[in-house]
């Protein structure tokens with residue numbers, strides 16, 4: 128299924144319904160959710176400890192929304208529970224495309240974003256050569272970079288251990 | 304009212320069943336047959352009324368995806384009039400004028416009073432694809448008071464209401480002031496000898512704004528709210544892209560006005576209900592119908608086929624719409640009714 132949201136606020140408001148819809152889709156085995164992190168704090172394993180308030184971390188928000196929806200739904204008839212993998216691109220999906228091109232990962236972005244020495248606006252310029260890429264160009268680059276990154280999974284995972292790493296770990300467990 | 308339409312090789316609808324309610328909002332990607340539905344209603348009214356300009360020919364109606372050029376083009380309507388089920392079938396065969404047959408649900412042909420009733424009902428269906436230029440266009444002073452498909456003739460309809468139906472005219476003005484609070488009265492202009500057009504009076508300063516200077520949304524809103532006051536009301540109205548040109552804040556007024564057409568009892572009106580089929584792409588409008596999933600139909604392209612299903616028919620619909628707005632869940636594509644990459 129080709130699922131979309133038109134903005135980050137729309138993504139969060141649709142997520143509960145999207146998970147519910149996929150849960151009841153007998154053809155679906157798993158749901159992969161990927162969102163840009165933008166300027167929110169990046170997920171941290173400390174958020175996993177019980178009672179830790181992680182209200183603004185996007186990873187935790189997604190996980191919580193899905194958990195809550197899952198608890199409210201009837202189990203899938205004759206099917207295993209829907210698997211869910213969450214990817215959060217820090218600060219945006221274009222940062223993943225630069226693996227193998229620029230030596231910039233989550234740690235660098237985390238340090239560079241607030242000080243302004245690694246501005247978010249540079250991302251689009253670097254990837255698309257323009258700050259106003261067309262949808263067509265964005266799609267073309269996404270496909271091209273996805274193909275290129277297939278052979279660079281280890282590098283991608285070590286540059287983005289949280290946002291990409293957790294998703295990759297989860298998806299590997301589906302195959303195992 | 305029409306309970307369902309079965310389309311066979313009709314335009315974009317090769318083999319599709321459309322379920323209908325007294326009010327139906329139809330959503331779907333471009334090319335999913337929403338306009339074909341409204342064209343079907345026009346074609347049927349044309350056949351029943353024997354009006355040559357509305358009688359489309361078989362070649363133009365035959366679905367491009369029909370298996371061969373000799374395939375039947377057919378519309379099969381399940382109607383319920385005065386609690387009686389009626390099957391109305393319209394067929395376009397080669398080198399013959401289109402034929403209409405009316406049957407009881409047991410297959411027996413219908414004659415007499417019930418047949419007249421059905422034909423009269425089907426002949427009074429009207430489809431609108433409102434165009435602000437046409438709405439603003441002057442009409443001859445002696446023009447008949449009727450609203451054309453593009454909205455032309457609105458000034459004649461309003462003038463007739465003012466002169467001959469003062470109660471309706473007053474109610475319409477009252478409703479117009481709610482929809483368009485910057486205006487307080489509808490005036491009539493003579494832009495050239497023998498012609499009349501509407502103008503609106505501003506509440507502040509009482510300026511006269513001629514139709515040609517009114518905004519697109521104002522003209523469309525005026526035509527839409529007039530639907531409730533037509534002196535000879537249609538049996539069904541089809542409305543193409545109903546939100547076009549309207550400010551999102553007007554959509555709630557629009558919903559009220561459309562509900563008054565299809566559920567006149569709710570507002571204390573004593574006229575017969577007017578069935579409504581409206582197409583839209585507006586997520587805001589869709590959200591207004593989240594409590595009535597039986598009133599929303601999603602059209603979805605599946606290869607060459609189009610499937611049309613009510614939200615209420617989606618398995619576990621109530622469970623799926625948990626805390627998310629219906630519009631966002633629809634936009635995501637998880638319900639269908641959005642364009643999907645081949």
Ligand SMILES: [Zn+2]
Pocket residue numbers: 169170171174181184185186187188
């Ligand atoms: Zn977190």
